[in-house]
Amino acid sequence: MAVAHHRKIIHIDMDAFFAAVEQRDSPQYRNQPIIVGGSPFSRGVVATCSYEARQYGIHSAMPSAHAYRLCPQAIFVKPRFEAYKAASNHIRKIFAAYTELVEPLSLDEAYLDVSAAEIFQGSATLIAKDIKATIKQQVGLIASAGVSYNKFLAKLASDMDKPDGLYLITPAQGPEFAEKLPVNKFHGIGKVTAAKMQALGIHTGKDLRELSLAALQQYFGKSAAHYYDICRGVDHRPVNNHRVTKSVGVETTFQQDISSREEILRHLQDLLEQALQKAADKQLSAYTLTVKIKFHNFVQITRSRTLPHTVTQAYGLLEELIKNTGVGESSVRLLGVTLSSLQGELIEQRFQQMDLFRDF
């Protein structure tokens, strides 16, 4: 029997996750505009806001001070990450009952591959509905679900009738769906590529479809094959239940801009120690260190260095990285440190390079 075998992918996205956890735990917050994030009188930003707050035009990543101006009666709540983490773990346990192919994207989002599931006669839509109901009953939170035959379309689907949504994109609808989509909504097409495409007169999936693979390769190099596929509603990426951490990072926005070089170095050293701890928790060590600096005027730069050995404490290196960056001249509002080129310590132990000056 020549039946095309389509995968069944569900994308679950929690609605206003942090805000919803707060409203669940504090009844007085219910039906109120809740903003989880930094204080409006500091430099913080909105992490998540409730749907009531969204009506005022507030959205995540907006400076809290701006949100306050839009809606002074909003309730600002400091994030409680332990509570979110606990809720997230609970939700992941629920997923595990349906399939072992779960790929969490963040605390509040995950892909599930239910192609092999047998309950509900394998109906992905019914499974999604059941997952939503179980989350609501056991965790007390609302999720939106997208169902389709690949990750890219499932993610688009979960966004279709948020909040409390359940949306299906069938294999027959997929290509048409992709055709109508503006290019910046495609997986893997970011701001820069989208702008490049606009400049080339490519605005939608349909425009993208009109280009041959060779033409795409000419403009977009390595990514061409992926673009060629997704504009036809094709996405071969598997649901990956053992995602590898590619980088770990920490950053901090200061209450007040800082300008002294020494102070900046001290903060970077602090951040580096936190990042190293985070990496160590995951049993990883890093070869690349990246420093991010956002100046008072929001100009942001990064400086990066890959070492022949793993990053340990690196005061001299931090000093070197901030050379010729304007640090010490312009004041700084945000600093960040990211570790990448990660290697599991197990591999590390297999072949560990001895050092003339350290191992003697």
Added chain:
Amino acid sequence: MKFIINREQILSPLQQIVSVIEKRQTMPILSNVLIVIENNTLTLTGTDLEIQIIAKLDIDPAEAGAITLPARKFLDICRLLPNQADIKIERQDDKIKISSGRSRFSLSSLPAENYPKFVETEFNNQFVISARKLKKALEKTVFCMANQDVRFYLNGLLLNISNQKLKMVTSDGHRLAIYEDVLEQPTGYEARIVLPRKGVVELARLLDDSDTEIKIEFSANNIRLYINNLIFSAKLVDAKYPDYAKVFNQPFLNTILVPKQLLKETLSRVAILSNEKFKGVSFDITTDSIKISAHNPEHEEAEEECLCEYSGDSLSIAFNIQYMLDAVSNLNSDMAALNIAANASTCFIEEPEEQAYKFIVMSMRL
């Protein structure tokens, strides 16, 4: 200022000067070359404030003066003019007119007074060495020098003079190269200085295989070399070079002798399937044989046996294959002599007949 110079006379010193000038500059004038005419001598200077090259050229009687010009543009103009062309350079207000045959250029300039002075402290030590020897010493050590290591003193070369003995050492912590020689003349002093990486790399390019004597002067902060009509200056790395001597004071197993070319080819073949990042390969050494094997995360494997001369206990040891290849490739003899430390931490790679240089590669823990 006004002078005429033959293309062949100015081209090579100009090229040498431009190579020290950084492409991206914090101070615009540092992209320029300083040109001074005085007593029928043309002096060209280029610097990045860490190193400086000065070239002195004799010219026909000319109008004295001093100015700075965009170095790369000036070089490109000279380079692309025909062979043996006479190039006329003349200042007109703040522009520099360059003409040759039917070509005319007008370059912008910056005043010579603004050109930063390369600060040097008084030189209290000096010695001489032939260009050929110095070139060889650098060639045999440069490849082990660290690049952008946090231990910044490793991004340089240790020059150690102990009366008549000369020692040069480079290391990135994983491997080390050492070159030892005897100077023609005793110096009567003991000194250890660290030359910066860029200076070493530039210097190696300035030297040829001739017997020309090179005078070297240095202080605690600076070094200066006189190479024909060039003066090369560099600021020294202000740090103590770490103690590497311990690596020599340990018991070793019997020497392993391997045909060098065979070892090099074997290593190159096995390297194809080593882990791209760590480059680790295993050496299983038994009587008269080394089995070199590699595998990578894609579960591909390579293995090759190499006949050698060795009697002693069998051992297994791992190395970064690139380090091994670099060291073996730098031997000039037909055979390579490998001396492995009894605790399997270190391998010395040298020529069977004692040579001025030897290389050390640290092992990888299995």
